[in-house]
Amino acid sequence: MAVTLVNPPGLPVIDVYRQVSVATGSKLIHVAGQVSWDADGKTIGDADLAAQVEQCYVNVAAALAGVGASFGDVVKLTFHVVDWTADRMPLLMDGVGRAQARLGITAAPPASLFGIAALDVPEHLVELEATAVLD
Numbered sequence: 001m002a003v004t005l006v007n008p009p010g011l012p013v014i015d016v017y018r019q020v021s022v023a024t025g026s027k028l029i030h031v032a033g034q035v036s037w038d039a040d041g042k043t044i045g046d047a048d049l050a051a052q053v054e055q056c057y058v059n060v061a062a063a064l065a066g067v068g069a070s071f072g073d074v075v076k077l078t079f080h081v082v083d084w085t086a087d088r089m090p091l092l093m094d095g096v097g098r099a100q101a102r103l104g105i106t107a108a109p110p111a112s113l114f115g116i117a118a119l120d121v122p123e124h125l126v127e128l129e130a131t132a133v134l135d
Contacts, residue, residue, distance in 0.1 A: 002135045003075055005107050016096060017108040021075040023133035029069055033080065033127035034059035035119060043123045049081075049088060053095025054102065056128035061103050064132060071103060073132040077111040080127040084115025092126075 002025030005018035012019075036044045036052035037059070045051025060077075064070055081092065092113075100108070119127055 002133045003073055003109070005109055016093065017077075017111045019110060021109045023075045025073075025133040025135040027134040029064070029067055029073070029130075029132040029134065031060055031063045031130040031132070033078075033129045034063065035121075035124045035127050043121070046123050047125075049091040049125050050095035050098065052125050053079075053092055053128070054099040056126055057096070057099030057103060057105075060128055060130045064130070067134075069132045069134055071105045073134055074109045074130050075133055076109055076131040078129040079111065079113040080116050080119070080129075081113060082116055082119055082125050084113070095126075 002023055004022045004024075006020045006022065007013045007018050008020055034056045036055035038044055038055070043052075044055040060074075061071060064073065079092070081088070096108075099105070119125075
């Protein structure tokens with residue numbers, strides 16, 4: 001595997017991701033921001049942030065699989081959440097937990113979360129981007 005996830009000494013341990021990823025592979029993969037569409041372009045989880053987060057993960061997994069990668073190769077995730085407030089964190093984490101259980105993800109790479117005003121269509125509440133590295 002080309003990715004090692006680390007929580008270095010001197011930084012807080014965050015339960016949902018590691019602070020650093022070290023990539024040693026030679027193929028860099030950028031997955032475009034994935035929203036909660038299914039393969040037919042239908043929004044999954046209308047007005048349900050947790051369901052939409054789960055579908056975003058499923059879509060990222062499909063994109064990665066399409067190029068021979070998996071979540072084990074991901075070095076960075078970026079969440080863009082519409083109308084973000086801290087009280088929505090439990091919903092986001094519920095969706096992340098459900099997605100990780102569904103996809104068999106045991107350790108999460110570093111992640112960033114940005115609150116934004118809107119996405120491409122009004123019913124989308126979250127978009128998830130991923131960067132991965134393969135040997």
